[in-house]
Amino acid sequence: MRSVLSLTAVRAVVALAAGFLAMPAAAQVNLAGQWTGMYHEDFPDRLPGPELGDYGGLPLNDANRMRAEAWSASILSLPLYQCRVHPVDYAASFAQIRIWETVDSETQQLEAMHIQHFAWGTIRTIWMDGREHPPEYAQHTAMGFSTGEFIGQTLRVRTTHLKEGWLRRNGVARSWNATVTEHFTRREDVLTWHVYIEDPAYLEEPFFRNRDYVLNPTGRMGPYPCESVIETDMPENYFPHYLPGENPYLQEFAVNHGIPYEATRGGAATMYPEYMDTIRQMPLPEGPAQ
Amino acid sequence: MSRADRRGATVTRYPGYIRSGIARGPGAAARIGASMKSFPVCIWLAWLSAGAVFPAGTPEAQQQDFSNVEIRTLQVTENTYMLVGAGGNITVQVGNDGVFVVDTQFAPLSDRIAAAIGELSDLPIRYIVNTHHHGDHIGGNANLRTTGNTVTGGNMPGPVPYAGGGAQVIAHENVILRLSAQTGEQAVPSTLWPTNTFFNDEKRLWFNGEGIRIIHQPRAHTDGDVIVFFRKSDVIAVGDVFSTTNYPVLDLANGGSYQGIIEALNTIVDLIIPVYGQDGGTLVIPGHGRLSGLGDVLDYREMVLVIHDRLRHMIDSGMTLEQVKAAGPTRDYDPVYGSTEGFWTTERFIEAAYASLSEQIRSEQ
Numbered sequence: 001m002r003s004v005l006s007l008t009a010v011r012a013v014v015a016l017a018a019g020f021l022a023m024p025a026a027a028q029v030n031l032a033g034q035w036t037g038m039y040h041e042d043f044p045d046r047l048p049g050p051e052l053g054d055y056g057g058l059p060l061n062d063a064n065r066m067r068a069e070a071w072s073a074s075i076l077s078l079p080l081y082q083c084r085v086h087p088v089d090y091a092a093s094f095a096q097i098r099i100w101e102t103v104d105s106e107t108q109q110l111e112a113m114h115i116q117h118f119a120w121g122t123i124r125t126i127w128m129d130g131r132e133h134p135p136e137y138a139q140h141t142a143m144g145f146s147t148g149e150f151i152g153q154t155l156r157v158r159t160t161h162l163k164e165g166w167l168r169r170n171g172v173a174r175s176w177n178a179t180v181t182e183h184f185t186r187r188e189d190v191l192t193w194h195v196y197i198e199d200p201a202y203l204e205e206p207f208f209r210n211r212d213y214v215l216n217p218t219g220r221m222g223p224y225p226c227e228s229v230i231e232t233d234m235p236e237n238y239f240p241h242y243l244p245g246e247n248p249y250l251q252e253f254a255v256n257h258g259i260p261y262e263a264t265r266g267g268a269a270t271m272y273p274e275y276m277d278t279i280r281q282m283p284l285p286e287g288p289a290q
Numbered sequence: 291m292s293r294a295d296r297r298g299a300t301v302t303r304y305p306g307y308i309r310s311g312i313a314r315g316p317g318a319a320a321r322i323g324a325s326m327k328s329f330p331v332c333i334w335l336a337w338l339s340a341g342a343v344f345p346a347g348t349p350e351a352q353q354q355d356f357s358n359v360e361i362r363t364l365q366v367t368e369n370t371y372m373l374v375g376a377g378g379n380i381t382v383q384v385g386n387d388g389v390f391v392v393d394t395q396f397a398p399l400s401d402r403i404a405a406a407i408g409e410l411s412d413l414p415i416r417y418i419v420n421t422h423h424h425g426d427h428i429g430g431n432a433n434l435r436t437t438g439n440t441v442t443g444g445n446m447p448g449p450v451p452y453a454g455g456g457a458q459v460i461a462h463e464n465v466i467l468r469l470s471a472q473t474g475e476q477a478v479p480s481t482l483w484p485t486n487t488f489f490n491d492e493k494r495l496w497f498n499g500e501g502i503r504i505i506h507q508p509r510a511h512t513d514g515d516v517i518v519f520f521r522k523s524d525v526i527a528v529g530d531v532f533s534t535t536n537y538p539v540l541d542l543a544n545g546g547s548y549q550g551i552i553e554a555l556n557t558i559v560d561l562i563i564p565v566y567g568q569d570g571g572t573l574v575i576p577g578h579g580r581l582s583g584l585g586d587v588l589d590y591r592e593m594v595l596v597i598h599d600r601l602r603h604m605i606d607s608g609m610t611l612e613q614v615k616a617a618g619p620t621r622d623y624d625p626v627y628g629s630t631e632g633f634w635t636t637e638r639f640i641e642a643a644y645a646s647l648s649e650q651i652r653s654e655q
């Protein structure tokens with residue numbers, strides 16, 4: 001009996017050792033788990049939502065500015081627009097995200113990673129099996145088509161096939177031509193998500209932003225149901241927007257915060273710290289805060 | 291005669307069944323070789339293949355070289371596919387009854403299109419629908435039609451193999467009126483015309499186990515547009531009333547109008563029931579561009595409505611066409627839908643939109 005036990009123990013040790021040996025020299029970081037968003041950065045832009053007419057810090061081009069200035073918040077009252085989900089390059093800005101892996105149970109090869117966003121409950125898949133992106137005429141979606149690879153301890157993801165989305169929830173658009181590169185980096189129990197958006201249609205320069213999360217071992221994500229309702233009577237073919245030059249709210253942000261109006265128009269220059277020197281040369285808006 | 295022959299069943303109603311022996315005739319790909327030989331690419335096909343959106347075409351487009359065009363197939367649902375080559379997207383629905391095709395691109399591509407369809411089904415093409423009369427959507431009608439055969443039965447005259455004379459080509463009546471009109475230009479050969487037209491709002495068929503609605507969209511891209519709704523597959527082939535890559539093409543000379551485009555987009559939106567997130571559920575195969583869901587159609591309709599409102603406001607305020615152009619009413623959408631070259635430039639779109647909306651305003655007064 002004793003000899004059998006000891007033989008079993010030897011086998012277990014060998015198997016364990018073999019298991020360690022089978023791991024790659026640089027063990028791949030595990031990103032799976034429930035992660036809770038931290039809001040020490042860009043808070044007004046996130047949970048409360050951006051103010052009307054504030055495009056500062058976004059490298060939007062003239063065309064995008066014109067679109068944003070035409071945007072009316074009443075769009076959110078349209079039934080078909082009430083449950084539009086945040087695009088993949090924006091959705092993780094809110095509350096929790098949950099990450100899990102699909103692994104081939106035989107080979108232990110990582111096939112895909114998945115992220116569910118609390119915001120709108122969307123789920124994205126990041127293919128880790130080296131597959132190609134689809135042809136350009138395949139469907140574009142809010143989550144797009146993503147492939148990923150580990151660069152050292154960082155997961156790098158490339159996403160194409162996005163349908164039109166937004167960079168900020170006040171009308172600043174991101175086109176369906178955009179490509180998105182993300183990096184997910186874990187340090188202990190902190191995860192950092194970097195997003196790099198290239199959009200030749202609507203950006204003067206690529207746009208970069210990042211968000212931080214902490215691991216929440218007891219976290220559970222709540223559901224996020226959305227059902228469209230008709231909130232008000234609307235004429236046929238009504239689409240709320242402002243004609244050029246007629247949006248009455250564009251000055252509001254500048255006036256309320258004492259910021260030069262021009263600086264609130266955004267553009268690549270407004271992303272950089274040196275822009276503070278430029279702002280000091282600009283006239284402040286007139287009129288009391290409303 | 292086999293037991294199956296004596297027993298009837300749907301397949302025995304088709305003339306191709308005679309050629310097919312017991313089960314199936316050779317697929318469309320195998321038969322196209324013979325039929326292509328009798329369709330040399332002659333002058334009228336050259337200008338029909340003009341690459342231009344309108345049949346009249348442009349001189350430079352007449353030299354379009356198709357030799358490098360590859361027909362690529364995208365599966366949309368279990369039984370429906372989108373074929374991409376040159377010209378309008380082709381929709382293919384397959385099943386036990388045969389093959390149903392929406393639009394046929396250009397004649398020089400027919401052999402490649404037939405080969406691509408042959409990969410999807412061994413059965414013949416039974417029906418072709420033309421979404422409208424433009425050359426980049428009907429150019430392959432004659433070639434593809436003769437690879438297939440249509441439904442026969444009941445009181446048909448003559449021997450079964452000759453009863454159909456190829457697949458039926460269904461279109462709205464205005465398509466054949468446009469194609470057969472005396473314009474003073476080179477005539478469009480009757481082999482390219484539809485063989486089965488309708489003049490009411492809608493034609494309905496049951497094919498491959500599902501109801502198919504062919505719905506007329508009056509005065510939109512042209513006056514003969516139809517959209518084809520496969521009810522069970524939950525796919526709509528919409529022709530050029532919706533394209534993801536360009537501003538709406540308004541063929542005013544052939545009955546198109548800005549308001550009609552809006553109404554066609556509304557019809558499409560009304561037919562779609564999306565899954566949560568607007569990326570699935572009913573899918574839309576546009577005339578040109580990528581496979582779409584509700585979200586894409588809404589984004590496109592938004593552009594169409596916003597520009598409509600701006601132009602109406604400008605025209606109502608008495609602005610001339612030149613003043614409107616100078617004001618840049620489409621600047622925000624130009625990076626996505628605009629063009630400074632090719633057939634349908636932004637400038638041409640503004641001119642057509644201005645003309646169409648001006649006429650509408652006059653008719654309202």
Ligand SMILES: [Zn+2]
Pocket residue numbers: 343344422424427511530
């Ligand atoms: Zn057309």
